[in-house]
Amino acid sequence: xxxxxxxxxxxxxxxxxxxxxxxxxxxxxxxxxxxxxxxxxxxxxxxxxxxxxxxxxxxxxxxxxxxxxxxxxxxxxxxxxxxxxxxxxxxxxxxxxxxxxxxxxxxxxxxxxxxxxxxxxxxxxxxxxxxxxxxxxxxxxxxxxxxxxxxxxxxxxxxxxxxxxxxxxxxxxxxxxxxxxxxxxxxxxxxxxxxxxxxxxxxxxxxxxxxxxxxxxxxxxxxxxxxxxxxxxxxxxxxxxxxxxxxxxxxxxxxxxxxxxxxxxxxxxxxxxxxxxxxxxxxxxxxxxxxxxxxxxxxxxxxxxxxxxxxxxxxxxxxxxxxxxxxxxxxxxxxxxxxxxxxxxxxxxxxxxxxxxxxxxxxxxxxxxxxxxxx
Amino acid sequence: xxxxxxxxxxxxxxxxxxxxxxxxxxxxxxxxxxxxxxxxxxxxxxxxxxxxxxxxxxxxxxxxxxxxxxxxxxxxxxxxxxxxxxxxxxxxxxxxxxxxxxxxxxxxxxxxxxxxxxxxxxxxxxxxxxxxxxxxxxxxxxxxxxxxxxxxxxxxxxxxxxxxxxxxxxxxxxxxxxxxxxxxxxxxxxxxxxxxxxxxxxxxxxxxxxxxxxxxxxxxxxxxxxxxxxxxxxxxxxxxxxxxxxxxxxxxxxxxxxxxxxxxxxxxxxxxxxxxxxxxxxxxxxxxxxxxxxxxxxxxxxxxxxxxxxxxxxxxxxxxxxxxxxxxxxxxxxxxxxxxxxxxxxxxxxxxxxxxxxxxxxxxxxxxxxxxxxx
DNA sequence: GCACGTTGTTAAACTGTTTAACTAGATCGA
DNA sequence: TCGATCTAGTTAAACAGTTTAACAACGTGC
Numbered sequence: 022x023x024x025x026x027x028x029x030x031x032x033x034x035x036x037x038x039x040x041x042x043x044x045x046x047x048x049x050x051x052x053x054x055x056x057x058x059x060x061x062x063x064x065x066x067x068x069x070x071x072x073x074x075x076x077x078x079x080x081x082x083x084x085x086x087x088x089x090x091x092x093x094x095x096x097x098x099x100x101x102x103x104x105x106x107x108x109x110x111x112x113x114x115x116x117x118x119x120x121x122x123x124x125x126x127x128x129x130x131x132x133x134x135x136x137x138x139x140x141x142x143x144x145x146x147x148x149x150x151x152x153x154x155x156x157x158x159x160x161x162x163x164x165x166x167x168x169x170x171x172x173x174x175x176x177x178x179x180x181x182x183x184x185x186x187x188x189x190x191x192x193x194x195x196x197x198x199x200x201x202x203x204x205x206x207x208x209x210x211x212x213x214x215x216x217x218x219x220x221x222x223x224x225x226x227x228x229x230x231x232x233x234x235x236x237x238x239x240x241x242x243x244x245x246x247x248x249x250x251x252x253x254x255x256x257x258x259x260x261x262x263x264x265x266x267x268x269x270x271x272x273x274x275x276x277x278x279x280x281x282x283x284x285x286x287x288x289x290x291x292x293x294x295x296x297x298x299x300x301x302x303x304x305x306x307x308x309x310x311x312x313x314x315x316x317x318x319x320x321x322x323x324x325x326x327x328x329x330x331x332x333x334x335x336x337x338x339x340x341x342x343x344x345x346x347x348x349x350x351x352x353x354x355x356x357x358x359x360x361x362x363x364x365x366x367x368x369x370x371x372x373x374x375x376x377x378x379x380x381x382x383x384x385x386x387x388x389x390x391x392x393x394x395x396x
Numbered sequence: 397x398x399x400x401x402x403x404x405x406x407x408x409x410x411x412x413x414x415x416x417x418x419x420x421x422x423x424x425x426x427x428x429x430x431x432x433x434x435x436x437x438x439x440x441x442x443x444x445x446x447x448x449x450x451x452x453x454x455x456x457x458x459x460x461x462x463x464x465x466x467x468x469x470x471x472x473x474x475x476x477x478x479x480x481x482x483x484x485x486x487x488x489x490x491x492x493x494x495x496x497x498x499x500x501x502x503x504x505x506x507x508x509x510x511x512x513x514x515x516x517x518x519x520x521x522x523x524x525x526x527x528x529x530x531x532x533x534x535x536x537x538x539x540x541x542x543x544x545x546x547x548x549x550x551x552x553x554x555x556x557x558x559x560x561x562x563x564x565x566x567x568x569x570x571x572x573x574x575x576x577x578x579x580x581x582x583x584x585x586x587x588x589x590x591x592x593x594x595x596x597x598x599x600x601x602x603x604x605x606x607x608x609x610x611x612x613x614x615x616x617x618x619x620x621x622x623x624x625x626x627x628x629x630x631x632x633x634x635x636x637x638x639x640x641x642x643x644x645x646x647x648x649x650x651x652x653x654x655x656x657x658x659x660x661x662x663x664x665x666x667x668x669x670x671x672x673x674x675x676x677x678x679x680x681x682x683x684x685x686x687x688x689x690x691x692x693x694x695x696x697x698x699x700x701x702x703x704x705x706x707x708x709x710x711x712x713x714x715x716x717x718x719x720x721x722x723x724x725x726x727x728x729x730x731x732x733x734x735x736x737x738x739x740x741x742x743x744x745x746x747x748x749x750x751x752x753x754x755x756x757x758x759x760x761x762x763x764x765x766x767x768x769x770x771x
Numbered sequence: 772g773c774a775c776g777t778t779g780t781t782a783a784a785c786t787g788t789t790t791a792a793c794t795a796g797a798t799c800g801a
Numbered sequence: 802t803c804g805a806t807c808t809a810g811t812t813a814a815a816c817a818g819t820t821t822a823a824c825a826a827c828g829t830g831c
Contacts, residue, residue: 059549061817072781077819087779104549108487109817113786117483119530129730131519132512132713140506144531153552154531155494156519174434174479177528283717316719338507339714342658344691355504436787447811452789462809484787487816551817 060103069097080105111176119153120365121178123169125185126160134337135307135354139184139206142358150366152179159183164192173201179369182206182361187249204365207357209251209377216368218361218378222252222334225350225382226259229304229332232348232384234267237393238302238330241269242293244279244286244314245306256306256334275300279310286313294323301329301393308333308340308349315343315389326391336385345388353380435478444472455480486551494528495740496553498544500560501535509712510682510729514559514581517733525741527554534558539567548576555740557581557733562624579740582732584626584752591743593736593753597627597709600725600757601634604679604707607723607759609642612768613677613705616644617668619654619661619689620681631681631709650675654685661688669698676704676768683708683715683724690718690764701766711760720763728755 066073071094078086079094086094111117122143124130131137140154147154155178163169169192172178180202186193188210196203197213205217233241241264245257257276265271274296279289286305290313294300305311311333318325325331325345333340333349340347357380364376441448446469453461454469461469486492497518499505506512515529522529530553538544544567547553555577561568563585571578572588580592608616616639623629632651640646649671654664661680665688669675680686686708693700700706700720708715708724715722732755739751 063817073818074781074783074820075779078780081819085779090779104546106487106817107550107552108483108492109786110819111786112481112483112487112788112817113819129513129516131506131515132509134507134509137507137512138504140531141504144506144533148533148535156515156529156531158519158523160523171479175482177482283714313717316717319719339658342688342691344694438787448788449790449811449813450809452787453810456789458790460809465809481787484816485789487786487818488788488790489816 059106060101062103062105065094065098065101065103068101069094116369117176117179118151119155119178120147120362120369121155121157121172121181123157123159123181123183123186125190126158126163127185130158130185135335136184138354139358142355142360143182143206143362145355146359146362147366150363152362152366157181159186159190159192164190167195170195170201180204180365182358182365187247188212188251189249202365202368204361204368206361207252207352207354211251214375216361216364216376218357218364218376218380219252220352220354220357221379221382222352223255223259225334225352225384226256226304227263228382228384229334229350230259230263232386232390233302233304233330233332234263236302236330236390239267239269239393240297240299241275241302241304242290242297242300243276243304243306244289244293244310245276246279246281246285246310247306253306260304279305279313281307281309283309283313283316286310287317288313290314290317291321294321294329302390303329303331305331305333308335308337308347311347311349311389312339312343315345315347326389328394330390330393332390340385341387348387348390349385350382351385352382356380434481435476437478437480440469440473440476440478443476444469491744492551492554493526494530494553495522495737495744496530496532496547496556498532498534498556498558498561500565501533501538502560505533505560510710511559513729514733517730517735518557518581518737520730521734521737522741525738527737527741532556534561534565534567539565542570545570545576554744555579557736557740562622563587563626564624577740577743579736579743581736582627582727582729586626589750591736591739591751593732593739593751593755594627595727595729595732596754596757597727598630598634600709600727600759601631601679602638603757603759604709604725605634605638607761607765608677608679608705608707609638611677611705611765614642614644614768615672615674616650616677616679617665617672617675618651618679618681619664619668619685620651621654621656621660621685622681628681635679654680654688656682656684658684658688658691661685662692663688665689665692666696669696669704677707677765678704679707681709683710683712683722686722686724686764687714687718690720690722701764703769705765705768707765715760716762723762723765724760725757726760727757731755 062073062076066076069076075086075090076094079091122140124136144154157163157172182204183193184206186205186208193210193213193215196215203215205215207219209217209219243257243260246253248254248257261271277289277293279285286309289310290303293303303314305314311331315325315331318329323329331347333347336349336351340349360378360380364378437448437451441451444451450461450465451469454466497515499511519529532547557579558568559581561580561583568585568588568590571590578590580590582594584592584594618632618635620632621628623632636646652664652668654660661684664685665678668678678689680689686706690700690706693704698704706722708722711724711726715724735753735755739753
């Protein structure tokens with residue numbers, strides 16, 4: 022056309038070429054040979070001979086569009102196999118429909134059945150609600166560079182789920198103002214106002230202590246770990262309280278740190294039994310430590326459960342398969358992950374009130390526990 | 397300059413108002429009270445009194461910008477705490493800098509140490525190379541609705557890593573044309589041309605068979621699983637071949653499916669020993685099945701390794717901690733994950749050649765193996 | 772016959788960045 | 802001194818959608 026002769030000026034005219042019937046942008050872009058690049062809204066609009074706004078409104082079920090048009094355009098969208106570009110969608114709308122999942126910076130954090138269960142629940146629920154999951158690890162430099170804020174500012178995520186965090190993860194404080202949606206998964210923090218969904222660790226510990234006391238145990242050792250984690254502290258607290266209530270002298274020498282590992286559990290069991298040979302039951306803060314304790318007892322020739330009962334906490338897959346199979350507390354980790362995810366999405370969508378969900382736990386009695394020995 | 401006299405057809409002029417010194421868009425947006433919304437490139441440009449293009453070029457280290465300007469603008473960016481919006485970046489550029497990780501649709505797939513190790517390697521390497529990880533599960537409906545293509549078309553990801561896939565995952569065929577970058581992690585497919593990074597399963601199996609034959613074992617049972625997975629088939633094939641080479645009659649009754657589980661391993665061990673009481677060694681396709689077999693043997697009163705040697709495959713964390721500790725093949729899963737990730741990123745960045753990486757494995761000798769008994 | 776409301780659609784502005792094309796000014800060789 | 806080449810920027814057009822003010826067409830009510 023005649024624009025070679027234009028004396029264009031131009032500071033005022035930014036002027037995209039208008040979409041004219043003769044050579045609309047879309048057709049000029051979409052020639053026979055470039056079947057490669059994906060179809061855009063414009064292509065659909067051109068095909069349907071309506072404006073892009075109309076197609077957009079059809080996609081978003083805007084009531085301003087008549088049923089007839091909606092149906093007609095929907096069919097064209099279907100036929101052309103159009104998929105909206107979510108970068109463009111997210112750029113102009115307020116949502117990315119992506120949630121971050123932050124794990125602690127432990128080497129091989131993913132190779133852990135505990136986190137695995139939580140993530141399973143999160144992923145399934147997120148998928149059902151139309152959200153994607155992006156993984157993050159809370160490495161020291163990540164937090165130091167304030168990347169936990171950047172993932173929001175840079176529009177990577179709409180919300181964040183944090184797993185396996187403890188009181189020393191001070192970056193959580195940055196979320197206390199509620200500016201960026203966050204939900205703590207299977208833990209809680211009293212010092213910061215944060216949403217959380219958590220298993221009822223204290224309730225589980227109550228059940229364990231009830232059960233052991235009913236079986237006649239009075240000399241109960243505790244293998245705990247990580248008391249800086251609120252839920253772990255809850256378990257230890259219930260152990261101490263119930264033991265005190267039953268008339269037993271509460272004394273720190275009956276509890277030993279097992280660092281949440283097999284080896285730590287074995288070492289802690291060894292230390293406790295050396296200190297207090299009269300122990301008839303060991304209450305362990307997780308199944309790994311319980312299995313470690315069982316190994317130590319087996320090696321030391323102490324029979325489980327005849328001489329010493331062992332109770333775990335977690336109900337991990339292999340808890341049922343060790344010998345003797347482990348009495349433990351079942352934690353609904355999958356459900357907690359799913360619920361936390363759902364509550365976070367509510368928050369992203371605008372819920373203002375803080376939530377604190379607690380899911381019930383229950384004791385699973387297997388073969389590692391019996392009546393207290395009479396000696 | 398003299399543009400009022402333009403003879404231009406008006407239908408061509410859509411004309412946004414140009415950014416004039418008097419009322420630039422940016423200042424009109426950024427008033428005193430809305431300190432809330434994040435700073436944009438425009439705000440930085442306005443502050444520095446340059447065009448947005450200049451700021452963009454500074455961010456991308458474009459050599460067209462002088463050192464002086466680069467420094468000056470960098471400082472302003474720093475001071476204002478500007479973070480580029482990556483939705484806009486990705487929309488405009490060709491990359492999202494996000495990789496998808498696809499897991500099989502097993503319930504609780506994440507709660508598996510095998511996938512965990514791979515994902516650890518992937519995440520660490522991706523993070524170092526400036527990529528984020530998005531999780532996907534290969535559910536039947538996901539594949540049926542062609543979502544594996546949609547995540548590319550909708551610009552969720554630049555590339556895809558697939559874990560734990562087998563020959564029945566036909567959607568992989570859609571990636572054989574190389575249109576969308578994909579890398580198979582710790583597996584390989586002969587029927588489709590796909591990049592992969594894999595542990596040397598056959599090499600590991602060779603080492604196991606060498607070792608067992610050297611110890612004098614001739615009656616070796618095999619607990620395998622999932623022969624539809626190429627790597628698992630490789631192990632079984634090496635077992636058969638080496639046994640045949642050693643003069644032993646190769647016969648399917650010496651191999652039994654253990655479904656990759658504890659229980660399956662125990663059941664398979666029981667079946668094999670019932671069928672062939674002369675067995676002196678069991679070669680298991682993974683550690684879980686090996687540990688299951690050990691449990692069966694312990695319960696049946698058969699001593700390990702004095703009467704029967706047991707070999708695993710995987711070197712999972714607890715392999716060292718069971719009693720007796722398990723002789724197994726170490727798989728560099730973390731490294732395979734990391735390498736696959738790196739090769740995928742190469743591909744995203746334009747590498748055209750197909751790659752097939754194989755990482756060496758090695759035998760870890762522990763206490764579950766000994767000389768063949770003489771009976 | 773005209774103001775008014777409803778309905779359906781469109782044009783234009785907007786999201787925040789990258790990049791190709793352009794330009795003013797300095798340098799330089801012929 | 803002129804034109805070519807460099808340098809260091811600017812401009813405007815993408816990228817692919819959403820949102821909203823405006824508007825046309827149509828049916829009512831008075």
